[in-house]
Amino acid sequence: MEVSCAFPTALDSPDNIALAERLGYARAWVYDTPQQSPDVWMTLALAAERTERIGLGPGVLIPSLRHPMVNAAATATLTELAPGRVAVAFGTGFTGRRAMGYRAITWSYMDSYIRAYRGLLRGEVVEWEGAQMQMLHPDGHAPARPVDVPVLISALGPKGHGVTKEIGDGLYVTLQLPEFMKEYSWVPNLVWGTVLDEGEASDSEHARLAGGPGWALAYHGAYEFGGPSAVRELPGGAEWMDAVERAPEERRHLAVHEGHCVELNEADEAAWKAGGHRMLQDVTVSGTRDQVRRRLDDFAAQGVTEIVFQPCGPDTRAELERFLEAAES
Incomplete structure (x- = not known):
């Protein structure tokens, strides 16, 4: 792959x-x-x-x-x-x-x-x-x-x-x-995702900055394809919807997509702090190097021929290096 x-x-x-x-x-x-x-x-x-x-x-x-x-x-x-x-x-x-x-x-x-x-x-x-x-x-x-x-x-x-x-x-x-x-x-x-250090918590600052933007897509996607009820079923979903619904209805798509794939917006931050970070490893390719390697092997077994990783956070080089090391291990 x-x-x-x-x-x-x-x-x-x-x-x-x-x-x-x-x-x-x-x-x-x-x-x-x-x-x-x-x-x-x-x-x-x-x-x-x-x-x-x-x-x-x-x-x-x-x-x-x-x-x-x-x-x-x-x-x-x-x-x-x-x-x-x-x-x-x-x-x-x-x-x-x-x-x-x-x-x-x-x-x-x-x-x-x-x-x-x-x-x-x-x-x-x-x-x-x-x-x-x-x-x-x-x-x-x-x-x-x-x-x-x-x-x-x-x-x-x-x-x-x-x-x-x-x-x-x-x-x-x-x-x-x-x-x-x-x-x-x-x-x-x-x-999206990030390679975590052994023992690193899913709500660490590194996990939030590097894994958070990809994690937030779970809420953005649930809202666009399933509506508010689908979002509220997610951990922190009620808090996410509360933030989005403060915007006028005709402008809620702006509140949803602000910072998309780059950084956490106001709604994303609310969901993260309310415990949504527990989903990080479920909805992104995040985990230790060995865990990421196993996820990639699983993708290959399902038919993926090219993994495309988007780094996030303040240190692009480090994220690219860590992911490549995991992919090639």
């Missing part, structure tokens, strides 16, 4: 990707979350200039955020800057849409979007929104078509599985491992 990393797109992400390359990580994915991040393509271009080996890609692009021509042109640019190193993943939009108050896009839209995007990269004339279009870049303005990059799709249910099997090159998963994973030869699994 390959060991890769991910970063919530930030101004220091290109330097962190260069660090990950020096440490030996196989690939670096960055998020398409414009409501809280710099532009994903600008970040990847800077990372391409600072690296030589590590794979690069957006994980995941949200189709509704850009015209397919824009993503095709950006993809072509990155393949020229980092030849042979680029892969692209698409998703229907968790943070990239829900944090702005939208629901996820439909799978029919995803299917038609990726078909248009891939057709453009092949140099074909495609139809989008009733218009005929083609990549017309002259020599020197983009690599010659066709531009061939692998496309992965994030899917959990049968509709997404059907689209991915038909038009994708792999399955990108996170938070939940679908039963159909073993049908794919390339399955990155995005995880």
Whole structure:
């Protein structure tokens, strides 16, 4: 199983990707979350200039955020800057849409979007929104078509599985491992967590800072997919909902997603202090080095081919080093 990393797109992400390359990580994915991040393509271009080996890609692009021509042109640019190193993943939009108050896009839209995007990269004339279009870049303005990059799709249910099997090159998963994973030869699994010292408590300051942002996704996900009642079933869930419900209803998605995958927001802090930290090892890949190693072995047995670790907290180097040591032990 390959060991890769991910970063919530930030101004220091290109330097962190260069660090990950020096440490030996196989690939670096960055998020398409414009409501809280710099532009994903600008970040990847800077990372391409600072690296030589590590794979690069957006994980995941949200189709509704850009015209397919824009993503095709950006993809072509990155393949020229980092030849042979680029892969692209698409998703229907968790943070990239829900944090702005939208629901996820439909799978029919995803299917038609990726078909248009891939057709453009092949140099074909495609139809989008009733218009005929083609990549017309002259020599020197983009690599010659066709531009061939692998496309992965994030899917959990049968509709997404059907689209991915038909038009994708792999399955990108996170938070939940679908039963159909073993049908794919390339399955990155995005995880959060931290390697704890022997005897370190789940509510230590290090655990809160490095493991907390990933742990908080349990509450964010429960709220978005199950509603307030699902959150209240979690340890500290009542306190989490109390904090969220202090915001006006039309702005609660802002209270939920503030700090998403980066730091604990007000609701997350309330849940952590109320005992929610007890779930840390259940909902993230956290534990001692041996415990983390066993979790990774379990993922591999289920069909994961690439583990994608997002470090959190103030010491990115230490988190990357500790996780890689556990993965390779």
